[in-house]
Amino acid sequence: MKIKVFETFAGIGAQAKALEILKNKIKDFDYKIVATSEWDSYANIAYNAIHNKTNKDNKIKYEDKINYLKNFTHSLNSKTPSSIERLEKNGPDFIGSLYDSFINSNNLGSITEITGEELINKSGHVDLLTYSFPCQDLSTGGFLHGGNKGTKKGSNTRSGLLWEIDRILTELDEMNEKPKYLLLENVSNMLSSKHLNDYLLWLNKLNSLGYSTQTFVIDSSEFGSAQRRKRVYALSVLNVTDEIFSDTLKNKKKNSISRDDVVESNERLENVSKSLHIQQQLKDVLRVNYNDKELFAEAEDALANRTPSRNKMYEHSPMLFTEYKKEKNKKDATLSRTVTTKQDRNPNAGIISILNKDGKPDKHFKNVDFNNKMYYKSSLFNYFSII
Ligand SMILES: C[S@@+](CC[C@H](N)C(=O)[O-])C[C@H]1O[C@@H](n2cnc3c(N)ncnc32)[C@H](O)[C@@H]1O
Numbered sequence: 001m002k003i004k005v006f007e008t009f010a011g012i013g014a015q016a017k018a019l020e021i022l023k024n025k026i027k028d029f030d031y032k033i034v035a036t037s038e039w040d041s042y043a044n045i046a047y048n049a050i051h052n053k054t055n056k057d058n059k060i061k062y063e064d065k066i067n068y069l070k071n072f073t074h075s076l077n078s079k080t081p082s083s084i085e086r087l088e089k090n091g092p093d094f095i096g097s098l099y100d101s102f103i104n105s106n107n108l109g110s111i112t113e114i115t116g117e118e119l120i121n122k123s124g125h126v127d128l129l130t131y132s133f134p135c136q137d138l139s140t141g142g143f144l145h146g147g148n149k150g151t152k153k154g155s156n157t158r159s160g161l162l163w164e165i166d167r168i169l170t171e172l173d174e175m176n177e178k179p180k181y182l183l184l185e186n187v188s189n190m191l192s193s194k195h196l197n198d199y200l201l202w203l204n205k206l207n208s209l210g211y212s213t214q215t216f217v218i219d220s221s222e223f224g225s226a227q228r229r230k231r232v233y234a235l236s237v238l239n240v241t242d243e244i245f246s247d248t249l250k251n252k253k254k255n256s257i258s259r260d261d262v263v264e265s266n267e268r269l270e271n272v273s274k275s276l277h278i279q280q281q282l283k284d285v286l287r288v289n290y291n292d293k294e295l296f297a298e299a300e301d302a303l304a305n306r307t308p309s310r311n312k313m314y315e316h317s318p319m320l321f322t323e324y325k326k327e328k329n330k331k332d333a334t335l336s337r338t339v340t341t342k343q344d345r346n347p348n349a350g351i352i353s354i355l356n357k358d359g360k361p362d363k364h365f366k367n368v369d370f371n372n373k374m375y376y377k378s379s380l381f382n383y384f385s386i387i
Helices: 014-025 041-051 062-069 084-088 092-104 116-123 140-145 159-174 196-208 267-276 293-302 308-316 324-328 380-384
Strands: 002-008 030-037 128-131 181-187 211-219 230-238
Touching (some): 002 116, 014 030, 014 041, 030 116, 041 092, 062 092, 116 159, 196 211
Parallel strands (some): 002 128, 128 181
Antiparallel strands (some): 181 230
């Protein structure tokens, strides 16, 4: 049996990737992504490149692709909508890739515009709904994005899009079509004292819809990943008996619940992870072999410009940067804490190795003008010392 998945806030498809890994590791486990929801055009094109092997039909006329894309709200920055005219400025290849991404992933567009009925009509019954909703208003760095308002219903924040999942589940409930499983993913700050009450509201909502939920805080580095990332995962199961899967909060006194009451032990998960033998090395992830011309071109292209705003960022948080002068004192020298992708530094792995062991720019970068470029997230020298 294939588990049918609706991947909302799909981004570049981490959930789809996890399922693919599980499928390769576990005999008899199978799944199909029957629909996705994502409005960021670049993420959609990346998702398609990563997860879908073929383009369905290249013979579709340009006008027909445009007309199809007009059915959805798109965004080029994941913050505000972008008009079709603006998308067209990126050229016909971009439009073609975006069209393919929608068709191949059965992307139903912005979560705010999807109804339960439409989902069932376009994908059939769904067994698992994943929702890694935006974290900007929850993350500790949220203040950089203009607020830390959390997931409050009606807050009109990006993290508040969580409540679109409530709306869709309620619509599915009316059709007797609720998914058996739900999987939430978000930043661990979601359980901080500032945001815990909002999360309890969400758990109550899930409970009233018939779901039992267990919440885990997982550090990816303890589960085979080459980087540290603490994330909250909440797994909900519909109409299940306590013997099989009980709601963590079932017997807790509701008015005095703390973060620890919400979080489940990871022990069971660790055993699962070990049995799957998933282990990734940082050196396998980073693309820092600059003898490979393509990788060097990518790194050079991805060097951050020394703009006034980045200089300001540096002044406020020098730990984000590895500056040449800091290299002399190894303890002071920093490295990127997470391997990340940034759309404006496309498509590097988030770390560019600029400095060599002597603290001098690597020979490949000798023509780079570091008055205009930054040593940003750099230094092979540093991070190899931690592997
Ligand atoms: C925390 S990220 C999820 C990342 C994803 N799990 C991945 O593997 O890349 C949140 C995602 O929600 C998307 N998003 C924001 N507003 C949306 C909307 N109205 N409809 C659908 N997706 C939206 C963002 O573009 C972003 O990709």
